[in-house]
Amino acid sequence: MPAYPGTVDWSGENPGMYLKEDPNGPFVTLLSFFRVVVSPHGRGNALLMVRRPQESGHADNVCLTDNEPLARWLIADYASNFGAFKGTPAMNGLRYAGLDRVTTTGDTSSTYTETVVGDGMEVAMSWMDIGTPFALELPVAHSATGKHIMLSLFAGAGRASATVDGRPLPGKPIPRDMVGRPITTAFLAFSETWIRP
Known part of the structure; x- marks a missing residue:
């Protein structure tokens, strides 16, 4: 049986939504949710929510997490390198806050x-x-990191919505290509595993 050499840095789920109001304009809402089952920092959940991408240190740019060391590592080493987040002012001065519970339906x-x-x-x-x-x-x-092999199962969503306390966040997904597959910037990513050779 073949096996990958190297170290599994983390494995879990990482669905996301990168939303625009104008397909040719900037992203206005960025959400990346991590459910990690294996990592050097243990298990945990983290929601990276950027509501003001062009503003550094704004309170609306927050990471909700039940494992802050894990979340800080994921954001510094992974999310900060994702295309929609890379170089975004909001990634500076990001606020971290506690996560009470996560429900999947x-x-x-x-x-x-x-x-x-x-x-x-x-x-x-x-x-x-x-x-x-x-x-x-x-x-x-x-x-995204240029340091890992990344394995995952992806599924694109034609429509997506995000709300905070029932109030909708702006933007909608736009079409994109992933390794020759047409999907959108709202996607599910399961069985995601990052391997350092």
Whole structure:
């Protein structure tokens, strides 16, 4: 049986939503949710929510987490390198706050929802019109960090919504290509594993 050499840095789930009001304009809402089952910092959940991408140190740019050392590591070494977040002023002075609970509802054939409660707010993220899942392997040269092999199962969503305390956040997903597959900037990412050769 083949096995990957190297070290599994982390494994889990990492669905996201990168939303725009104008397809040719900047992102106006960025959400990346991590559910980690294996890492050097143990298990944990983290929701990176950037509501003001062009503003550094704004209170609306927050990471809700139940494992802050894990969340800080994920953001410094991984999320900060993701295309939509890389170089974004909001990643400087990001606020960290406690996460009380996470609830998952729905399924990947219709509507899938992650609801995160923490810091006195409830954030709900829903992916709809979910496409056919596909598995991929990104070699080191093409992974976001440039240091890892990344394995994952992806499914794009034709529609997505995000709310804070029932109030919708701006923007909607736009089409994009991933290794020759048409998806959008709202996607599910399961069985995600980052391997350091």
